[in-house]
Amino acid sequence: MKIPDFELERWKAKRVIPGVVDLTETGLPEPLRLRDIFSEDILDLRMDYASIYGNETLRQEIAELYSGKDKDNVLVTSSTSESNMIQTNLVVNNGDTVILQVPSFMQIPGLVEANGVRIVKYTTQPENNFEFDVEAFNECVTSKTRVFAFNFPNNPTGRVLSKEQVRAICEIAKDHDAWIIVDEVYRGIEFEGPFSPSFAEYYDKAVVAGSVSKIFGLAGLRVGWMVGPKDIIEKGSAYKEYTTLGGSVLSEELAARVLEKRMRQRLIERGRKLVAESFAVFDKWMDQNSDFLSYAKPKFGVIALVKHRLNTTSREFCTRLADERKIAVVPCDECFPDIQDGKHYLRMSYCHPPSLLRETLDKITETMEQYYQRVEA
Numbered sequence: 001m002k003i004p005d006f007e008l009e010r011w012k013a014k015r016v017i018p019g020v021v022d023l024t025e026t027g028l029p030e031p032l033r034l035r036d037i038f039s040e041d042i043l044d045l046r047m048d049y050a051s052i053y054g055n056e057t058l059r060q061e062i063a064e065l066y067s068g069k070d071k072d073n074v075l076v077t078s079s080t081s082e083s084n085m086i087q088t089n090l091v092v093n094n095g096d097t098v099i100l101q102v103p104s105f106m107q108i109p110g111l112v113e114a115n116g117v118r119i120v121k122y123t124t125q126p127e128n129n130f131e132f133d134v135e136a137f138n139e140c141v142t143s144k145t146r147v148f149a150f151n152f153p154n155n156p157t158g159r160v161l162s163k164e165q166v167r168a169i170c171e172i173a174k175d176h177d178a179w180i181i182v183d184e185v186y187r188g189i190e191f192e193g194p195f196s197p198s199f200a201e202y203y204d205k206a207v208v209a210g211s212v213s214k215i216f217g218l219a220g221l222r223v224g225w226m227v228g229p230k231d232i233i234e235k236g237s238a239y240k241e242y243t244t245l246g247g248s249v250l251s252e253e254l255a256a257r258v259l260e261k262r263m264r265q266r267l268i269e270r271g272r273k274l275v276a277e278s279f280a281v282f283d284k285w286m287d288q289n290s291d292f293l294s295y296a297k298p299k300f301g302v303i304a305l306v307k308h309r310l311n312t313t314s315r316e317f318c319t320r321l322a323d324e325r326k327i328a329v330v331p332c333d334e335c336f337p338d339i340q341d342g343k344h345y346l347r348m349s350y351c352h353p354p355s356l357l358r359e360t361l362d363k364i365t366e367t368m369e370q371y372y373q374r375v376e377a
């Protein structure tokens with residue numbers, strides 16, 4: 001399998017180096033520390049292989065995050081990244097027609113492309129604030145479509161889907177007997193209210209990915225999951241025998257403690273509070289710079305897709321920020337090929353505590369001042 005470069009991650013690998021303030025990463029402003037979830041008794045844990053399906057308690061707790069699912073609908077994976085890999089390779093077959101929703105985090109699209117399929121893109125539009133338009137999407141579906149591939153809540157646009165939209169998309173899939181694969185890693189990191197709808201709750205042929213990396217602030221554990229129909233979970237476990245042959249017993253045990261009902265509730269509240277505080281700083285900065293910056297406010301943390309009117313390209317601006325200011329921001333002309341006019345878009349995260357974030361944004365303003373000659377759109 002030949003995979004294309006994952007431009008976003010390549011950019012991060014080159015720019016996010018020690019000493020750089022990272023506004024490319026999209027976790028909580030304060031990830032948990034090991035001491036927050038550690039207790040002495042874990043020292044007795046046997047460092048054996050983990051079950052290929054994952055820790056049983058953890059599977060049950062993950063199932064509780066989805067209505068109508070039980071532990072046999074869950075495969076524990078090495079984070080969303082492994083789940084995206086497994087679900088895509090299980091469901092997508094060479095020669096299929098696959099609809100990719102873009103702009104999107106480019107892992108599933110890269111894996112789909114590597115499978116030698118016919119790709120049809122459904123692009124959410126800037127003039128519609130990148131909102132999903134079910135009718136326009138439906139026009140992309142044909143009798144040959146076998147798979148829909150999505151990322152919601154969406155990185156980079158900050159959009160989420162309503163229950164009605166998810167239901168309507170599932171109806172379309174059902175009419176075509178198509179699979180739906182979805183990267184749902186940001187589910188839960190909405191600013192308030194219930195978790196956004198999961199496709200797994202609405203359709204038998206949906207396979208979704210999630211993890212403890214975002215709302216739970218535990219990206220370093222590398223624990224995630226795939227949720228879907230039981231036969232796909234079984235096939236996924238067989239696939240996993242070729243990827244990791246099981247996760248880390250230590251990480252899975254820690255994740256099981258974190259996802260225990262009361263603990264997870266506390267952590268969701270903690271995560272949302274942190275995100276809201278940092279977002280308030282970011283939003284104020286956007287307001288102060290509204291002559292040159294605009295955005296459709298994100299509907300979850302910690303991503304913002306920002307349009308700029310500076311007389312430079314995003315790539316040049318971000319290169320300068322990294323070189324001169326030691327600040328890493330994602331230029332969309334380099335990393336999100338499906339954003340039309342990407343040279344005027346930045347994907348910024350605000351996942352730092354308010355004081356560091358404020359200081360960093362002020363430095364960005366100083367660099368922006370060098371490019372204040374307004375360009376015509």
Ligand SMILES: Cc1ncc(COP(=O)(O)O)c(C=O)c1O
Pocket residue numbers: 026078079080081082105151155183185210211212213219223224
């Ligand atoms: C949409 C999306 N999916 C997956 C990941 C990676 O998630 P994980 O840490 O669970 O592998 C990211 C990380 O930024 C992401 O933005």
